[in-house]
Amino acid sequence: NAGVTQTPKFRILKIGQSMTLQCTQDMNHNYMYWYRQDPGMGLKLIYYSVGAGITDKGEVPNGYNVSRSTTEDFPLRLELAAPSQTSVYFCASRSPGQSQPQHFGDGTRLSIL
């Protein structure tokens, strides 16, 4: 079972560069999420999507953009990388239903130098 797949696993960027973090899920889940996790902290929600073509901001959306053209894919875009965006990024998905749990990928470790 592939579940939620994130690529790349590691990346180093220079300040001002841009990149896209990829996330794909094969569970036909409507809901998808992007989180960031700083060292020793819990996860913070960046953006989420309730279905193809529908996205919304989470707690910390500044500096990021998302799109959702298909059910399977939910890429996260960093346009002008800043050192404050050094973090581990996790993508998650879940099926509809009030209590359905979120299922996570293994993360992308991003360093901005």
Added chain:
Amino acid sequence: DAKTTQPPSMDCAEGRAANLPCNHSTISGNEYVYWYRQIHSQGPQYIIHGLKNNETNEMASLIITEDRKSSTLILPHATLRDTAVYYCIVRASFTDSNYQLIWGAGTKLIIKP
């Protein structure tokens, strides 16, 4: 939004039951309690969730007090592979499209041989 309070760290002997407490004194009547764990910076792994009643699955049991102000996650026979950070999370909203998880710092559980 409800918040949770967990001890920062706990030890447990291998083979014994690990009991992880969580306080959520401001929880609302329609908010679920979720437990996830994170093993060595991997993606968070869903364990169990509940609303009012105690719950059990193949991984753990969740005991929720009658007033719902606290809960305990029980790993019945802890193994070394259960060493991880355990997060107790109360959902920020019961509305399906605005489902958010508010993450704290969790409890670092160390299983000792």
